[in-house]
Amino acid sequence: METKQILPLHTLRIERTRATLNRVFLLVHSLMLLALLYYRASWFFFFLTSHSHTWTFTLTWFLLLTSELTLSFIWLLGAAYRWRPVSRTAFPERLSDDSQLPGIDVFICTADPAKEPPLDVMNTVVSAMALDYPTEKLWVYLSDDGGADITLYAMRKAFSFAMVWLPFCRKYGVRTRSPNAYFSKEIEEDDGLIRRGEFCSEREKMKFMYEAFKEQVRSANEMGLIEDYKLREKAKADHAPLIEVIGQNGLEDHDKMPHLVYVRREKRPTHPHNFKAGALNVLLRVSSSLSNGSYILVLDCDMYSNDPASAKAAMCFHLDPTLSSSLAFVQFPQMFHNISPTDIYCGQFREVFKVWWYGSDGLNGPNLSGTCFYIKREALYGTAPGLDLPKDLIQRRQWFGHSNELLRTLRSDYKCNVENALQSNGLLQEAHLLASCNYEQGTKWGKQVGFCYDSVAEDYMTGFLLHCRGWNSVYYDPPRPQFLGSTPNNLNDCLVQYKRWSSGLLEVTFSRYCPLTYGIMSGHSILHTMCISYWAFLPLYSIFALCYATVPQLGLLNGISLYPEVSDPWFALFATVFISGSFQHLFEVLHTGGSFRMWWNELRIWMIRSVSSNFFGCLDIATRFIGVKRVDFGLTSKVTVEDKVDQYAKGVFDFRGAGLILVPVVTGSILNMAALIGGVGRVIVEGNYSALMLGDGSDDSVQSSAAMWGQPNPKNRSLPAIFFLSGSCAGVQQHSDASSAVLAIFFSGETRSPLLLSSPVTARSSDKDRSSFSPPVDQLVFFSGRSTSPIAALWFLHDDESSSAAIRTSFFFVLF
Numbered sequence: 001m002e003t004k005q006i007l008p009l010h011t012l013r014i015e016r017t018r019a020t021l022n023r024v025f026l027l028v029h030s031l032m033l034l035a036l037l038y039y040r041a042s043w044f045f046f047f048l049t050s051h052s053h054t055w056t057f058t059l060t061w062f063l064l065l066t067s068e069l070t071l072s073f074i075w076l077l078g079a080a081y082r083w084r085p086v087s088r089t090a091f092p093e094r095l096s097d098d099s100q101l102p103g104i105d106v107f108i109c110t111a112d113p114a115k116e117p118p119l120d121v122m123n124t125v126v127s128a129m130a131l132d133y134p135t136e137k138l139w140v141y142l143s144d145d146g147g148a149d150i151t152l153y154a155m156r157k158a159f160s161f162a163m164v165w166l167p168f169c170r171k172y173g174v175r176t177r178s179p180n181a182y183f184s185k186e187i188e189e190d191d192g193l194i195r196r197g198e199f200c201s202e203r204e205k206m207k208f209m210y211e212a213f214k215e216q217v218r219s220a221n222e223m224g225l226i227e228d229y230k231l232r233e234k235a236k237a238d239h240a241p242l243i244e245v246i247g248q249n250g251l252e253d254h255d256k257m258p259h260l261v262y263v264r265r266e267k268r269p270t271h272p273h274n275f276k277a278g279a280l281n282v283l284l285r286v287s288s289s290l291s292n293g294s295y296i297l298v299l300d301c302d303m304y305s306n307d308p309a310s311a312k313a314a315m316c317f318h319l320d321p322t323l324s325s326s327l328a329f330v331q332f333p334q335m336f337h338n339i340s341p342t343d344i345y346c347g348q349f350r351e352v353f354k355v356w357w358y359g360s361d362g363l364n365g366p367n368l369s370g371t372c373f374y375i376k377r378e379a380l381y382g383t384a385p386g387l388d389l390p391k392d393l394i395q396r397r398q399w400f401g402h403s404n405e406l407l408r409t410l411r412s413d414y415k416c417n418v419e420n421a422l423q424s425n426g427l428l429q430e431a432h433l434l435a436s437c438n439y440e441q442g443t444k445w446g447k448q449v450g451f452c453y454d455s456v457a458e459d460y461m462t463g464f465l466l467h468c469r470g471w472n473s474v475y476y477d478p479p480r481p482q483f484l485g486s487t488p489n490n491l492n493d494c495l496v497q498y499k500r501w502s503s504g505l506l507e508v509t510f511s512r513y514c515p516l517t518y519g520i521m522s523g524h525s526i527l528h529t530m531c532i533s534y535w536a537f538l539p540l541y542s543i544f545a546l547c548y549a550t551v552p553q554l555g556l557l558n559g560i561s562l563y564p565e566v567s568d569p570w571f572a573l574f575a576t577v578f579i580s581g582s583f584q585h586l587f588e589v590l591h592t593g594g595s596f597r598m599w600w601n602e603l604r605i606w607m608i609r610s611v612s613s614n615f616f617g618c619l620d621i622a623t624r625f626i627g628v629k630r631v632d633f634g635l636t637s638k639v640t641v642e643d644k645v646d647q648y649a650k651g652v653f654d655f656r657g658a659g660l661i662l663v664p665v666v667t668g669s670i671l672n673m674a675a676l677i678g679g680v681g682r683v684i685v686e687g688n689y690s691a692l693m694l695g696d697g698s699d700d701s702v703q704s705s706a707a708m709w710g711q712p713n714p715k716n717r718s719l720p721a722i723f724f725l726s727g728s729c730a731g732v733q734q735h736s737d738a739s740s741a742v743l744a745i746f747f748s749g750e751t752r753s754p755l756l757l758s759s760p761v762t763a764r765s766s767d768k769d770r771s772s773f774s775p776p777v778d779q780l781v782f783f784s785g786r787s788t789s790p791i792a793a794l795w796f797l798h799d800d801e802s803s804s805a806a807i808r809t810s811f812f813f814v815l816f
Ligand SMILES: O=c1ccn([C@@H]2O[C@H](COP(=O)(O)OP(=O)(O)O[C@H]3O[C@H](CO)[C@@H](O)[C@H](O)[C@H]3O)[C@@H](O)[C@H]2O)c(=O)[nH]1
Pocket: 109, 110, 111, 112, 116, 143, 145, 274, 275, 276, 279, 299, 300, 301, 302, 369, 370, 371, 456, 457, 458, 459, 497, 500, 501, 504, 633, 634, 635, 636, 637
């Protein structure tokens, strides 16, 4: 008898060479770090126990030891991402016929028409309606947290436009189904378009209709559907629920269209609305009473579908019986249509979407990334894979609330009747109840059921808890971007967005769900727990970055040597850690399609984020703990301002609007400027160039310099040594070993702080054991300081308005 060969729906390839290289690197680097820590610790304990040292001396070593220990630890956690990288391919054409496909509900969230232009939101809506999926199984829901009439109006118009747009796309195989994206580019061969007369005229017609649609939305805006600012502000926080199934009345041919639903949840100032997670949970409930799709695609309002094939591609994983039972979601990369060629703010998050997610996919899967994922509804209902919900009705009510309609959908024999759903007014009433702000009281929504409320990084926390419950995920990154969003195009927005993530991550770190402990306690795999924990600790970087920005410098001025000399064999270790770390990062950037320039940009932005976004994220959490305020979501603006776009496209840093958040960066830069000038000046005064460069200074000149500067007698200074060492000290950390080096280089410089002046240090080179530490390094670090400082300073002088405010504030900081 002939057996029918069933072709797999997808394949998995383990990247063996990469895994091997990564593991060798991991081993070697770990050993080196251990040696480095041994060096640091042994001297620290020596200073601690030998009583001939001041407390400042010991404290300095202690701070560096702590930093190096912590950063090594974080680096080690992140190493798990490189343990087993895999890549996948899906074959949607092998899926069985459409009648077997499950229902999909698309959830799109918008929150403010002033920051998220309704026209762009409608482009996302239309592109989602145009997914290549049986229309009767596809429902698109838009959550409007802004409660804006313009959004509802635009949606009705969008539905009418979709009635002509969808057939056009299907007929000519158009793949770019966001009309805006489609009409703003030339016709592409790979869009599968048929270039014949009929097509061209239809395209023109379609373009005309799109312009008409645009005009309708624009003039509605002007006619005042967007109320005046104050009114709108109030409406955003205070409005009744409103749900409308669009295009239900009097439209024929509408069976070829997916359903479109507008959802405005109730919001009252007295009730926390829990931002995006709150909106998604309302959509979960409302959709359950209408379509109850088994799978859900979540999209941010600016993230349009760039390839209608994503739905079926995701189903290749979800419907594979070998994966399906424990597969919670299929994550696609977040990609952006407006990244400039120079990508100065590193908006593409290369490392996340080209390295980490590939790595975690080889373990239990990537973490949830906020948008562009197809998730199984059942996974959001709070149980472990394969486990049933509580049988008892009372208990179910405690989990899901009191809506009988919702509870009915949980029954295994429940069959969704779309026609019923639409005809019955009762159902819509029920949906309003489900969208009311009291509904969740005393239930498990936001805790165990749905998206989590405990963090503004709701994606991170929800994904993590799913994994802990035993669910897995899959990462799929096909050659054509499946979704495209917009990335912030100015420094302030980038840093503020990153600050939100830092705060959100720390909210998890310092809760009872701290990934490291909670992950291990819930029996989750060690390697995957490491991956997830890595994020939780990442924002704490800022503390150590600031440490490296100040401690070695203060140490220098006080004659506290922190690194071995060039002639010391330990120097080779520090240098190797730094160099190998840098090369690994560079190699990875090049390997993932990046350039040398990207490598440099990543180092730069890493440095800036560390001391700004991450630092303020830490402050956010500190203020939250003392009960001052809750972390806010801080919506990212998607409005395009010509001038900003222009600057961004040219690769020029845009500092406008960035005030306080830049203070630490600017302060660092100013210090470095001072250091550079001071350092060069000093070299000129001393005239001891050879000592600087070769690490073999003549005793005479050194002695005289020591006398001149009131420092202990320094010997064997060396520029190269310091140049490397200031870096390699920080180089113990993660991927950006090199960046930390640059950070140290960037920041190191002479600082004359009150602390310093009040605590003169006595490091006596007569102490035999410490001869190799005998002082230091002062001017060397200044000098190596800093080719980067003038550049940095130029940035800040570039824009007069905001930077001058920032600089003034920084001066304040420097002075006091
Ligand atoms: O109260 C709110 C706040 C936000 N949103 C929506 O949430 C989405 C994301 O907001 P945005 O300001 O664009 O944040 P980003 O920083 O771009 O978002 C990233 O980070 C978020 C977590 O911090 C994730 O939820 C997102 O998916 C991820 O793209 C947007 O569609 C908003 O409309 C709401 O619906 N209600």
